[in-house]
Amino acid sequence: MKPFKFKQFEIQQSKDVFRVGTDGVLLGALAKVETRFCVLEIGTGTGLISLMLAQRNNQASFLGLDINEEAAALTTLNFENSPFRSRLKNKHQDFKTFETQEKFDLIVSNPPYFEESGSEKDKIARQTVELNFRQLITNAAHILSENGLLSVIIPVEAGDVFISIAEENNLFLSNRLNIKGIENSKTKRLILEFSLEKKEMTESEFIIEKSPRMYSDQYLELTSEFHIFKDKN
Structure with a gap:
């Protein structure tokens, strides 16, 4: 597959690893990484989100985890080829069995969100087979620093369940962004x-496109430091 080129880094992709997508770009551009020093990404895929966050905060260090061996290898490659390589580490690791004494100021994830089906396509990345919401939230709550944040992007249909499980684990919703x-x-x-x-x-709204295949001004402004947009003139 062709690499996906951003302004400051490049993402090598694979047909067997979930590709660069809008969800990852949005979380990478919007997660509150400012003033954070120790960041954990759960389920790195290609490493996109951590790379975007590393570009936004040049003081933070990052650890990525992915249970998929090929995804972990791809993330490592993309980390090593980036200008932020000295601050990025990645492990082939199941988050359910991840043990650490470290506390994280920011934990980010674009988690699996489809219930298990008969499809093999993107099975680990897009279905709640290897890591469900409860496992993600419970484990994250234990390794979040006192002033830390857990930031995720999920389908709107899963919102109420996710928020409820978070509250059971003494994690309280502080910001909700509704994406159209x-x-x-x-x-x-x-x-x-x-x-x-x-x-x-706090609650706000974000619109990706103002019309079919035409990005909104909101999206263009948000991603201006990342995306290479073709000049249509």
Whole structure:
């Protein structure tokens, strides 16, 4: 597969690893990485999200985990080929059995979100086979620093369940971003941010396209430091 080129780094891709997609780009551009020093990404895939976060914060160090051996190898390759290589580490590791004494200021994930089906396509990356929401939240809560954040992107249909499980683990929703694929459409994705401290929740909206195949000004501005947009003039 052709690599996906960003302004400051390049993503090598594989047909057997979930590719660069809008969900990952949005989380990489919107997760609150400012003032964070120790970041964990769960389920790296290609390493896209950590690379975007590393570009945004040149003081932070990053650890990525992926249960898929090929994805872990691909992430490592993309980390090593980036200008942020000294701050990026990656492990072939099941998060369910991940043990650490370290506490993380930010934990990010674009987790599996389809219930198990008969399809083998993107089986680990897109279905809740290897890691379900409860496992993700419970384990993340134990290794989050006192002022840390858990930031995820999930389908809107899964939002209530995710928020409920988080509250059971004393993680409280502090920010909710409703993402629409196109203007005047229904919300399709949520970026949810949780903290150990209960505070007033903020809510906002993000629109990806203003019309079919035409990015919104909001999206263009958000990704201007990452995407290489072709000049249409």
